Amino acid sequence: MKDIFIVGSKGIPAQYGGYETFVDNLVTRQENKNIKYHVACMTFNKETRHYDYNGADCQEIHIPNIGGAKAILYDLKALDWALKEIKANNMRNGLIYILACRIGPFIKSYIPKFHKYGFEVWVNPDGHEWLRAKWSKPVRKYWKVSEGGMVKNADLLVCDSKNIEKYIQTTYAKYKPNTTFIAYGADINSSNLSQDDSKVREWFSKFDIKENNYFLIVGRFVPENNYETMIREFMASDVKQDLVIITNVEKNKFYEELKEKTHFDKDKRVKFVGTVYDKDLLKYIRENAFGYLHGHSVGGTNPSLLEALGSTKLNLLYDVGFNHEVGEDAALYWSKENGSLKNLLEEAIKLTQEQIDDFGKAAKKRVQDEYSWEKIVKRYEDQFLQ
Structure with a gap:
């Protein structure tokens, strides 16, 4: 029996978040019974549960x-x-799998403690956290230093993007990092909801949205997801469809700056609709979008992009390495250059239904061939048991 301790997700069952969804799928889809998972779960309650x-x-x-x-x-x-559990239960030759690079300055002192019991320490480096605009300069500097510490000391780095693996190998060549690539996963099953379901009709009626008559954005409301470019270019286009934005928008500084720069509040097509936590409803909204806009510029294999490819036929992606790696020829691409997305939007609405259907089939095939949870979980189990 191989004991695998997973550290860094907020916990399972997953309520939200990429790491949480990953761990949930790893556990619930487990095939090999020679693995025992031990999962750390964050709580603010002083009374903790063991379950x-x-x-x-x-x-x-x-x-x-x-x-x-x-x-x-x-x-x-x-x-x-994890260390306490290993000692108390006399465990040997297992794994510590740390998600993200938050503890680089401290990890070196832990490595020999785990090695003493034959436990390797693996790290998932995530994406370029130190590039995220939401962090102050000192915090970004910490993230970069921390990333270096994790790369230098980990026994193995499991990258969920080939571009991230290349970045690790190139940037930290002096450490001769041991890396492998295992992608993030996704489902391509359809929504259980129909057009006549009350929750569907209530949501579409509330925001005055019609099926197949909107472009969709789903993602965290942060500058590095290129909201300004997407909104500005959409507003400059002559498309008649709406731009539906599903995000955790708060009337914060970023929102006010965006409004000041773009005046999106003067364009009736631009609709901030808040978050949608109902997974079936969100899948239905994705499936019935005319097209999906993906502006993420930081990260590896992005979960919301995989969900889009598995649900939405026409996907318009920001042309950066890890997005292109996932979408390949099953999507269309735009840059930050003035007019790039505007022109792509105007070309997209001229596509025939047959062309749109072909993009949809290619997108689903990408997910099925390379990113299905069954395949990802098997790759992890094989790697864990090597």
Whole structure:
């Protein structure tokens, strides 16, 4: 039996988030019974639970709500928990799998403690967290230093994007990092909802939206997802469809700056509709969009992009390495150059239904061939048991 401790997700069952969804699928779709998962789960409650979830041993780790630093503290406390479990149960030759590069300055002291029991320490480096505009310069500097520490000390780095793996190998060549590529996963099953379902009709009626008559954006409301470019270019186009934006929009500084720069509030086509946590409803909204706009510029294999390829026929992606790697010829691409997305939108609405259907088939095939959860979970299990 191989014991695998997973540190860094907020926990399972997944409520939201890429890492949480990944861990949930890894556990619930487990095929090989020679693996025992132990999953750290974050909680702000002082009374912590220890529970079973689909065979996984889950332990809540209490963290005080201290802002951004809480994620670092959480990872360190989770490693302490893992080490305690290994000692108490006399475990040998397992794995510690750390998701993201938050604890680079501290990881070196933990490595020999786990090696003493034959446990390797693996890291998923995620995307370029140090490039995210939401962080201040000192925090971005910390992220970069932390990334270097994780790369230098990990026994293996599991990259969910070939572009991220290339970046790790190139940037940190002096450390001779040991890397492998295993992508993120997605489903291509259809929504269980129909056009006549009450929750469908209520949502579409509330925002005055019609099926197949809108372009869709789904993603976190942060500058590096290129909201300004997408909104500005859409407003400059002569498309008649709406631009429906599903995001955790708050009337914050970024929102006000965006409104000031683009005056999107003067364009009736641009509709911020908040978040949609109902997975079936969100899938239905994706399936019935005329097209999907993806502007993510930071990260690896992005979960919302895979969901779009599995659900929406026509996908218009920001042309950066890891987006192109996923979409290949099943999508269309735009750049930040003035007029690039505007022109692509105006070309997209002239496509025939047959051309749109062909893009949809190619997109689903990309997900089926390379990103299905069944294949991703099997690759992980094979890697864990090598």
